[in-house]
Amino acid sequence: MRRRPAQPPPLDRDRFVQASPPLDEDMYGELVPSTIALLISHLEVVGPSTDELFGGDPQIRDINDILDELRAGGRGVDLHALTRGDHRLAAAALAAYCRQLPDPLMPSPEAEQLFAALDVPDFAFRIAGIRDIISTFPEANQAVLHRVVYFLSKLGSTSSGNPLPQLAQLWAAMLLPAGPAHSRTRERRIKEFRLVALLLQQCSCIF
Numbered sequence: 001m002r003r004r005p006a007q008p009p010p011l012d013r014d015r016f017v018q019a020s021p022p023l024d025e026d027m028y029g030e031l032v033p034s035t036i037a038l039l040i041s042h043l044e045v046v047g048p049s050t051d052e053l054f055g056g057d058p059q060i061r062d063i064n065d066i067l068d069e070l071r072a073g074g075r076g077v078d079l080h081a082l083t084r085g086d087h088r089l090a091a092a093a094l095a096a097y098c099r100q101l102p103d104p105l106m107p108s109p110e111a112e113q114l115f116a117a118l119d120v121p122d123f124a125f126r127i128a129g130i131r132d133i134i135s136t137f138p139e140a141n142q143a144v145l146h147r148v149v150y151f152l153s154k155l156g157s158t159s160s161g162n163p164l165p166q167l168a169q170l171w172a173a174m175l176l177p178a179g180p181a182h183s184r185t186r187e188r189r190i191k192e193f194r195l196v197a198l199l200l201q202q203c204s205c206i207f
Contacts, residue, residue: 022103023103033097034070036144036147036148040148048162052162054167098175106137113133131206149199153199
């Protein structure tokens with residue numbers, strides 16, 4: 001009698017955010033997942049009036065519940081009602097969804113190429129180099145990265161309670177490969193910050 005393969009243990013929804021599905025590379029489909037699109041559309045309205053939008057300490061179970069409802073209900077979900085008006089919960093759900101993608105939005109080895117491009121002395125050539133590298137990403141990665149970066153850039157420019165440096169520092173971990181803990185040296189963290197800060201500052205030139 002053939003034995004069934006062991007099933008993985010159920011996800012502890014109080015401790016771990018569920019994995020996000022891979023991005024869809026169907027050129028005829030929606031490159032930006034509806035979960036991301038709906039969360040950003042909501043946060044574009046409520047975010048500028050919320051200081052430290054990505055601050056707070058939402059419960060992981062609540063984040064999982066939000067993501068489940070968005071996947072089930074799609075664009076018909078009322079996010080204000082779903083989050084009970086907690087804008088930081090919606091922001092945490094967006095960050096968690098991006099962080100839990102199977103592959104980071106800025107994948108390796110391209111991420112290492114982007115870090116190297118930061119050292120180009122001429123600013124115009126630096127921006128052009130980063131733009132050219134990002135243009136080699138899968139189309140879905142480019143579309144989602146553009147949507148996220150454009151939102152963060154606009155948020156940081158219009159809301160004094162969400163400064164660009166703070167957004168860049170937080171979102172570096174959401175957009176770039178995590179890598180082993182021992183590899184995230186101070187030098188590496190500075191490069192991550194510089195790269196994401198540059199994307200936010202020069203969004204219109206890079207995308």
